Structure formats: structure tokens, C-alpha cells
Amino acid sequence: MSVRRLDPVQPDSFVFSAENMAFAKKTIAQYPSGKQASAVIALLWRAQEQNAGWLSRPAMEYVGAMLDMSFIRVYEVATFYTMFQLSPVGKIAHVQVCGTTPCMLRGANDLKKVCQSKIGAPHHVSADGKFSWEEVECLGACVNAPMVQIHKETYEDLTPESLTKLLEDLEAGRSVKSGPQNGRQLSAPEGGPQTLTDPELYKGPRKFTRIEAAPPPPPPAPAATAPAPKGSK
Numbered sequence: 001m002s003v004r005r006l007d008p009v010q011p012d013s014f015v016f017s018a019e020n021m022a023f024a025k026k027t028i029a030q031y032p033s034g035k036q037a038s039a040v041i042a043l044l045w046r047a048q049e050q051n052a053g054w055l056s057r058p059a060m061e062y063v064g065a066m067l068d069m070s071f072i073r074v075y076e077v078a079t080f081y082t083m084f085q086l087s088p089v090g091k092i093a094h095v096q097v098c099g100t101t102p103c104m105l106r107g108a109n110d111l112k113k114v115c116q117s118k119i120g121a122p123h124h125v126s127a128d129g130k131f132s133w134e135e136v137e138c139l140g141a142c143v144n145a146p147m148v149q150i151h152k153e154t155y156e157d158l159t160p161e162s163l164t165k166l167l168e169d170l171e172a173g174r175s176v177k178s179g180p181q182n183g184r185q186l187s188a189p190e191g192g193p194q195t196l197t198d199p200e201l202y203k204g205p206r207k208f209t210r211i212e213a214a215p216p217p218p219p220p221a222p223a224a225t226a227p228a229p230k231g232s233k
């Protein structure tokens with residue numbers, strides 16, 4: 001991980017393309033009046049896509065002005081989420097390697113070594129401008145650890161060999177498939193089903209018996225109060 005700061009070299013300006021402007025207007029219109037700032041992540045993402053994969057300061061301020069947000073609020077969002085890149089990234093791919101505990105226990109350190117050897121130091125674009133990489137926190141695919149995210153896609157159940165192949169395929173312009181890279185079906189158990197495997201379970205009509213919970217016992221009767229002694233008030 002690293003301190004997330006805006007890049008020291010910034011372009012002069014940023015303007016949405018006609019297509020992204022239409023997207024921005026449609027997205028903003030989904031929120032009630034006065035709550036348009038809720039569109040900030042969607043608009044920053046579009047700005048990043050348009051800006052070769054990273055967010056420049058003019059792009060953040062453009063989005064802030066569009067949403068009537070103070071620029072510091074936009075910087076807070078952009079610098080908090082690692083989905084936003086604050087410096088130029090590789091033209092082909094910026095590889096985000098999850099290094100959090102489940103991925104680390106399943107081999108993330110070996111994936112980082114692949115990136116180090118094929119791309120170079122983290123947070124730097126490779127000499128040929130094609131790739132960059134960084135370590136990030138959990139990307140929410142722990143069941144398929146270890147994994148990486150490239151742009152919007154995740155590549156899971158990786159080994160050093162499959163990650164190497166993935167990078168080579170991307171570089172060569174070959175199509176790649178996102179998701180598990182070891183043949184696993186989504187997040188199903190590796191090697192196929194591990195439970196409810198008896199075929200008898202699936203033969204013939206299936207009959208279900210509803211079992212109702214017993215009603216709760218009635219509350220205890222209130223204790224009888226003794227009559228007041230004579231002469232007392």
C-alpha cells in the first residue's frame with residue numbers, strides 16, 4: 001500500500017465526452033434534488049475511464065463542479081477508494097493484487113513476485129508503458145483467493161503460472177476470461193459438489209413436510225394479592 005496523493009504532473013483541463021455527459025446527466029437525475037453528490041463515484045469512474053485509467057485533478061474538479069460539491073469532498077472520495085487511480089497507469093492493464101489475509105494465505109505473495117518480475121516496482125508504469133500494478137486490500141472475492149482485479153474484471157484462483165499467462169495474453173491482445181482461472185464454477189467448491197451428492201436424493205417426487213414450531217407457553221398468571229388488614233387505609 002502507499003500514501004495516495006494526486007499526481008505531481010497534471011493536465012490543464014478535463015471535459016466529459018458527449019457520451020459521458022449524457023451518462024452523467026442521466027445518473028444525476030436518479031437522485032433527489034439536493035442529493036446529486038451521491039452520483040460522485042459513478043461520475044468519477046466514467047472520468048477515469050475516459051482519462052486512460054486514472055483521475056487527474058482537473059477531472060475531479062470537473063466532476064465536483066458538476067455535482068456542486070466542494071473539491072475537497074471529491075478528493076476525499078478519490079483518495080479513499082483504490083478503485084480510483086491518481087497517477088497514470090499501464091495502457092494495457094493496471095493489475096491490482098489483493099494482499100489481504102485470505103489471498104495472502106493462498107499465495108498472493110507469489111502473485112506479487114510475478115508482477116514485480118514482469119512489470120517492475122509497484123505504482124510505476126512499466127518501461128514499455130503497457131502495465132502497472134499495486135497491492136490493494138480485500139476485493140471481495142476471498143472465496144476464490146488469490147485474485148487480482150484489472151479494470152472492472154476480477155481474475156481468481158490464480159497461480160503464478162496462470163497470472164503469467166494472463167499477462168502474456170493481455171499483452172498479445174488475446175481474449176481472456178474473467179473469473180476463476182482453474183476451471184472452478186464461480187465460487188462453487190473446487191472439484192465439484194462436496195455435499196448432497198447422493199443421486200437418490202434427486203429421484204422421484206420430492207415431498208416436504210412442514211414442521212410448525214410449538215406455540216409459546218402462556219404467560220404465568222399474576223400472583224393473587226392478599227386482602228388488606230382491617231383498619232388499614
Ligand code: FES
Binds near residue numbers: 102138139141146
Ligand atoms: S482477501 Fe483477497 S479478495 Fe478478500
